[in-house]
Amino acid sequence: MDYIMLMFMSMLPIIELKGAIPIGITSGLNPVLVYIVCVIGSTLISIPLIITFRSILKILKQNKLFYKVGNKIDRTINNRMKKLKSITIFGLMIFVGVPLPTTGSWTGSAIASILKMRIKDALIGIFLGNALCGAIVLMFMLYLT
Known part of the structure; x- marks a missing residue:
């Protein structure tokens, strides 16, 4: 039951896996299972987030108020998409993988929506970023304890 709570905790926007992993480890749970559960939870939330952000956009x-801004963003992205296509998965992975505030699955999903990434590509980038971020946080926590 504790692991399920951690999974849901890692889906929350402020906590994400950067907060859930330390909570799990300080609770005395198995660090490897904590890492796996938190990465899965933080990645799974990306699917509905990407779909929701796309709908909002x-x-x-x-x-009428946002029409000009939206079209300008679309034109800019479409003009540069050929260059961005090759680096978007890697860039998204690096962005999500840095364990700093506002660089997690929620913001990564918003970026993927704005860049009109395929859900599959966005999930790969977010998963790899979560795995990297989780590993950094896990190593830091194991070093402290």
Whole structure:
């Protein structure tokens, strides 16, 4: 039951896996299982987030107030997408993998939505970033304890 709670905790926007891993380790749970559960939870939340963010962006582009801004962002991204395509998975992985505030699955999902990444590519980048971030946080926590 503790691991399920950690999985859901790693899905929360402020806590994510950067907070869930230390909570699990300080609770005396198995560090390897804590890492696996938190990476899975933090990655799974990305699917509904990407879909939701895409819907929000679509609604904003239909709104007269945000129409110009939305179209300008679309044009800029479409013009540069050929260059971005090759680095987006790696870039997303690095962005999500840095264990700093605001660099997690939630922000990574928003970036993937803005860049119109395929869900598969976005999930790969977010998963690899979560795995990297989780490993850094896990090593730090094991070093402290």
